[in-house]
Amino acid sequence: PQMPHSHMPLPTFWKLMEDTLQQSGAQLRTFSQKFEMVMPSPVSQPLNPAEERKVLSLVSRHGPDKLYQVTSNISGNKDLDLTLQRGQIVALLQSMDTKGNTSRWLVDAGGPRGFVPAAKLQPY
Numbered sequence: 244p245q246m247p248h249s250h251m252p253l254p255t256f257w258k259l260m261e262d263t264l265q266q267s268g269a270q271l272r273t274f275s276q277k278f279e280m281v282m283p284s285p286v287s288q289p290l291n292p293a294e295e296r297k298v299l300s301l302v303s304r305h306g307p308d309k310l311y312q313v314t315s316n317i318s319g320n321k322d323l324d325l326t327l328q329r330g331q332i333v334a335l336l337q338s339m340d341t342k343g344n345t346s347r348w349l350v351d352a353g354g355p356r357g358f359v360p361a362a363k364l365q366p367y
């Protein structure tokens with residue numbers, strides 16, 4: 244089978260390939276910069292013993308697949324909102340609030356229960 248560009252003189256073909264590669268390289272760089280801005284760096288702080296006990300009790304109550312980690316500090320400003328620190332572990336109770344809003348989740352923070360923005364949680 245003939246390549247679609249086989250009728251081109253070789254230098255023209257190489258120039259075309261180079262331009263195409265440069266263009267996709269630039270697109271890839273732009274994409275990865277945007278991605279880094281959107282994605283917070285992974286939070287992997289060692290848990291202190293108190294936090295670890297809390298995580299274990301959350302696991303035993305809710306199961307490991309319900310655990311989420313807070314990706315950035317949350318300051319609750321409405322009733323029933325929780326104020327949490329980045330890196331804290333919570334257990335998901337319901338992936339919506341009382342009005343059915345799925346961007347606010349009901350979580351158990353190992354004692355206090357309340358709502359947090361779903362966007363600030365990542366599976367633990």
